[in-house]
Amino acid sequence: MHWVEVDGLQMPRRYGGHPALDFCNTWAGWGEPPKPTREWLKSYAHLVVWARHAELVEPEDADRLRALGGRRTDAGAEQVAEARRLRALLRKAVLQPTDRRAVAGVTGFVRRAATAVRLQPAADPRWEIPSSAGLAIPLLAVSWSAGALLTSGRLGAVRCCPGDDCGWLFLDQSGRRRWCSMGTCGNRAKVRAHAARQRRH
Numbered sequence: 556m557h558w559v560e561v562d563g564l565q566m567p568r569r570y571g572g573h574p575a576l577d578f579c580n581t582w583a584g585w586g587e588p589p590k591p592t593r594e595w596l597k598s599y600a601h602l603v604v605w606a607r608h609a610e611l612v613e614p615e616d617a618d619r620l621r622a623l624g625g626r627r628t629d630a631g632a633e634q635v636a637e638a639r640r641l642r643a644l645l646r647k648a649v650l651q652p653t654d655r656r657a658v659a660g661v662t663g664f665v666r667r668a669a670t671a672v673r674l675q676p677a678a679d680p681r682w683e684i685p686s687s688a689g690l691a692i693p694l695l696a697v698s699w700s701a702g703a704l705l706t707s708g709r710l711g712a713v714r715c716c717p718g719d720d721c722g723w724l725f726l727d728q729s730g731r732r733r734w735c736s737m738g739t740c741g742n743r744a745k746v747r748a749h750a751a752r753q754r755r756h
């Protein structure tokens with residue numbers, strides 16, 4: 556199965572190798588007519604739980620944000636719409652980093668995140684979106700992560716799963732990985748190839 560349950564919600568498995576690629580994989584069936592079942596970012600609660608699942612938001616912040624989103628449904632829905640917009644732009648920018656429109660679109664999101672992030676003082680300082688950002692925390696966190704991925708020098712290792720209804724992105728560390736997961740897309744293709752061989756005999 557492509558998903559796991561986190562905090563009572565179905566979340567896509569993290570096969571991407573980078574949170575920003577996992578974010579692109581909150582949709583499956585890229586390039587085909589959309590079906591509702593392929594959308595994982597169904598609501599603001601899904602966006603928050605996904606960000607927690609991707610380790611972009613702390614569990615206690617996630618609980619607080621879910622409660623806040625439950626009270627401010629219109630503002631939450633706006634965040635989901637923006638997140639979906641970023642997702643489409645980011646996927647395009649990852650696969651075609653010379654696409655001016657996509658890169659400019661992602662830049663807008665990264666710029667907003669850049670005005671919010673701060674370095675958290677610690678033995679190992681890290682970037683953090685302050686709690687004052689409220690409902691925007693998950694989107695700002697993933698925007699920041701998107702900027703990091705695009706400038707990581709690793710785009711050449713990004714592959715796109717050719718599985719049916721998939722199109723998930725992942726970092727191919729070994730240079731030999733073809734599927735998002737051998738257990739799902741890879742296995743399905745194997746079964747289909749086997750059935751095709753049987754028909755020929």
Ligand SMILES: [Zn+2]
Nearest residue numbers: 716721735740
């Ligand atoms: Zn796949």
